[in-house]
Amino acid sequence: MIISYTDTEKKLLAQIMRAEALGEGDLGMLMVGNVVVNRVLADCLTFKNIDSITDAIYQPNQFVGINSSLFNASPTTQEKRLAERILRGEYYHPATNALWFYAPSSGSSCKSKWYDQDFAGSYKNHCFYNPDPGVCQQIH
Numbered sequence: 001m002i003i004s005y006t007d008t009e010k011k012l013l014a015q016i017m018r019a020e021a022l023g024e025g026d027l028g029m030l031m032v033g034n035v036v037v038n039r040v041l042a043d044c045l046t047f048k049n050i051d052s053i054t055d056a057i058y059q060p061n062q063f064v065g066i067n068s069s070l071f072n073a074s075p076t077t078q079e080k081r082l083a084e085r086i087l088r089g090e091y092y093h094p095a096t097n098a099l100w101f102y103a104p105s106s107g108s109s110c111k112s113k114w115y116d117q118d119f120a121g122s123y124k125n126h127c128f129y130n131p132d133p134g135v136c137q138q139i140h
Contacts, residue, residue: 012054030086031128
């Protein structure tokens with residue numbers, strides 16, 4: 001376990017992973033989970049007061065998935081297993097150190113910088129971004 005969490009937070013993690021990346025398959029959902037956990041670990045930038053999965057998911061203007069019916073429905077057994085894998089410390093490139101991701105509009109590609117942060121890589125339709133080196137040392 002790399003962060004503390006409750007059963008309710010494990011369920012929330014599974015729900016946000018599904019809501020943000022169901023169309024990206026298991027690996028895409030795992031990467032979204034990496035970003036959530038990184039935000040809990042990071043004591044930097046706009047994540048200084050994020051101390052739990054709940055804080056990370058409900059931080060204002062961050063995850064559009066919280067407004068989705070996919071988020072509000074109970075997670076499946078498989079989705080809960082994916083969340084457990086993230087909570088045990090599994091990481092997947094390019095989300096290993098990422099604090100941000102987004103899906104560009106159809107026909108667009110990932111920007112080299114997003115919110116002034118460096119592009120770490122993409123997976124399917126998600127672009128991942130890392131903080132500048134040395135800014136968020138709590139992240140792997």
